[in-house]
Amino acid sequence: xxxxxxxxxxxxxxxxxxxxxxxxxxxxxxxxxxxxxxxxxxxxxxxxxxxxxxxxxxxxxxxxxxxxxxxxxxxxxxxxxxxxxxxxxxxxxxxxxxxxxxxxxxxxxxxxxxxxxxxxxxxxxxxxxxxxxxxxxxxxxxxxxxxxxxxxxxxxxxxxxxxxxxxxxxxxxxxxxxxxxxxxxxxxxxxxxxxxxxxxxxxxxxxxxxxxxxxxxxxxxxxxxxxxxxxxxxxxxxxxxxxxxxxxxxxxxxxxxxxxxxxxxxxxxxxxxxxxxxxxxxxxxxxxxxxxxxxxxxxxxxxxxxxxxxxxxxxxxxxxxxxxxxxxxxxxxxxxxxxxxxxxxxxxxxxxxxxxxxxxxxxxxxxxxxxxxxxxxxxxxxxxxxxxxxxxxxxxxxxxxxxxxxxxxxxxxxxxxxxx
Amino acid sequence: xxxxxxxxxxxxxxxxxxxxxxxxxxxxxxxxxxxxxxxxxxxxxxxxxxxxxxxxxxxxxxxxxxxxxxxxxxxxxxxxxxxxxxxxxxxxxxxxxxxxxxxxxxxxxxxxxxxxxxxxxxxxxxxxxxxxxxxxxxxxxxxxxxxxxxxxxxxxxxxxxxxxxxxxxxxxxxxxxxxxxxxxxxxxxxxxxxxxxxxxxxxxxxxxxxxxxxxxxxxxxxxxxxxxxxxxx
Numbered sequence: 001x002x003x004x005x006x007x008x009x010x011x012x013x014x015x016x017x018x019x020x021x022x023x024x025x026x027x028x029x030x031x032x033x034x035x036x037x038x039x040x041x042x043x044x045x046x047x048x049x050x051x052x053x054x055x056x057x058x059x060x061x062x063x064x065x066x067x068x069x070x071x072x073x074x075x076x077x078x079x080x081x082x083x084x085x086x087x088x089x090x091x092x093x094x095x096x097x098x099x100x101x102x103x104x105x106x107x108x109x110x111x112x113x114x115x116x117x118x119x120x121x122x123x124x125x126x127x128x129x130x131x132x133x134x135x136x137x138x139x140x141x142x143x144x145x146x147x148x149x150x151x152x153x154x155x156x157x158x159x160x161x162x163x164x165x166x167x168x169x170x171x172x173x174x175x176x177x178x179x180x181x182x183x184x185x186x187x188x189x190x191x192x193x194x195x196x197x198x199x200x201x202x203x204x205x206x207x208x209x210x211x212x213x214x215x216x217x218x219x220x221x222x223x224x225x226x227x228x229x230x231x232x233x234x235x236x237x238x239x240x241x242x243x244x245x246x247x248x249x250x251x252x253x254x255x256x257x258x259x260x261x262x263x264x265x266x267x268x269x270x271x272x273x274x275x276x277x278x279x280x281x282x283x284x285x286x287x288x289x290x291x292x293x294x295x296x297x298x299x300x301x302x303x304x305x306x307x308x309x310x311x312x313x314x315x316x317x318x319x320x321x322x323x324x325x326x327x328x329x330x331x332x333x334x335x336x337x338x339x340x341x342x343x344x345x346x347x348x349x350x351x352x353x354x355x356x357x358x359x360x361x362x363x364x365x366x367x368x369x370x371x372x373x374x375x376x377x378x379x380x381x382x383x384x385x386x387x388x389x390x391x392x393x394x395x396x397x398x399x400x401x402x403x404x405x406x407x408x409x410x411x412x413x414x415x416x417x418x419x420x
Numbered sequence: 421x422x423x424x425x426x427x428x429x430x431x432x433x434x435x436x437x438x439x440x441x442x443x444x445x446x447x448x449x450x451x452x453x454x455x456x457x458x459x460x461x462x463x464x465x466x467x468x469x470x471x472x473x474x475x476x477x478x479x480x481x482x483x484x485x486x487x488x489x490x491x492x493x494x495x496x497x498x499x500x501x502x503x504x505x506x507x508x509x510x511x512x513x514x515x516x517x518x519x520x521x522x523x524x525x526x527x528x529x530x531x532x533x534x535x536x537x538x539x540x541x542x543x544x545x546x547x548x549x550x551x552x553x554x555x556x557x558x559x560x561x562x563x564x565x566x567x568x569x570x571x572x573x574x575x576x577x578x579x580x581x582x583x584x585x586x587x588x589x590x591x592x593x594x595x596x597x598x599x600x601x602x603x604x605x606x607x608x609x610x611x612x613x614x615x616x617x618x619x620x621x622x623x624x625x626x627x628x629x630x631x632x633x634x635x636x637x638x639x640x641x642x643x644x645x646x647x648x649x650x651x652x653x
Binding site: 001002022023024036037042043044289291350355356357360378379380382383384412413415416 | 421422423424425427429449450451452453486487534535536537578579580
């Protein structure tokens, strides 16, 4: 429960800052689609920045000045017309610029381009005092804001570099692999030759980690795209019932594994955001909901996957959408998630018995092996593990305190994990 | 804050010695990082539950340290102390079971409304179903509490705060030591399971054991003459 303030101008936000006295603080939000509690602020105010939707592209410098409420999908559409494209886009286009900064998002190109912040030149930020500052990568406040989960101020707009395209397509090659070691081997081998690499991993049945590795480079031949603004079919309300169980997942994964492999030019937006084709896909999990668990682990610590897969098999916890990806170098943001290593993403129905306890145990093994979870997707990690996962958190806290001495920015996640 | 599995991170048990209260806490999923605040006669949050100023002070202190996800109010008095007169026993039970508990409900729900989330579990009793000759004094205190809690629960709709009522029957514990166990009696551990279920359930009221829901219905439907006969066991 929280109240939502839709703001359209800088002055309106400043008014809000000076009048809000709830003691529960403010939190800027975008599309409100975070998996966890990063975009919730119980008892406080959510500052909705959807009205900050300007996009100004400068062809000469190949940069864009983009409002905080602009979605990745909208920026892509505006850029594509000019044969440009954001160099870092996540698996969904439904992320705002503010959210992209707050989570320092990553995409299939991370091994080449790094995370989103690597293509950001300027962040225009409103501090808790109401003062508006322009931050560049030279400022520590820039890096505290990147990955800072919205707790350093309100991103108003950003200046972002764009990538020049020859066409609106990606040349895709897909390979079916029989198990995890084949997958790891192929992904490692392909990093040098491909701009985009990702693998879908089947975590059901025998949990050997079979899957499909998808490799892509920006294409040269244009492809016809169906009206890009159109949203795909929408999943109807399923009366709150959960349709995810070991059997349904196994059947789906079997089909997905056997589906014909892509080979050739695919529309960029379709390649980047496969899930956006079906609206409200989350309804398939019913009222109990689902959690997404994403972690990163150093190269050379792959043995942890065996432990995880064994545990999940014992729980009969089947994941509908497992994704494995090799990250490149980390950004210098203290709370940014991506860093060199393997990242695995799993979706689970909350209704899986024993899942909470298992993941809690696995978190500890993960930390012991030097890994960490992605906070923007988290709703359940134990607070005492945060300093072990993010050893630079105190540095972040110190900078944050100078930007927000009174503790105006608050979120449920910050309360749960004692972040600030 | 609750985590994604809706499990509380910060819990207050008011009535640190209550066997039922402790049993409820023990039935919640274990978590190293969970904070359980025991409010009793001693400790950091020492409270004489019948002291109004102390109630206010302790509730403030708990909430000032951070959000509270779950409050279990497990204070209660049967009012059968043989060293006291019946009138004194009645007054003591009224003070603890109704006056103090209702005031705690008011204080806690108010703070929870400000944080816009949280759950309160209050322990009522089967005894509030219908006055019985042997315990209508105690029953009346629980009936008053139960009545108030139902009203409060309704006003909490839409605030993010929820209130649940546990209505145990005869629970074998220190509180009932030496008393003849009634039918459908349970142990405090079993009662704890019902309490933990109540916290997560959608309904307002949880009977412990569940069958008491129907027994209470029958009790209430019986003509007085019949009821008197069967309650005089």
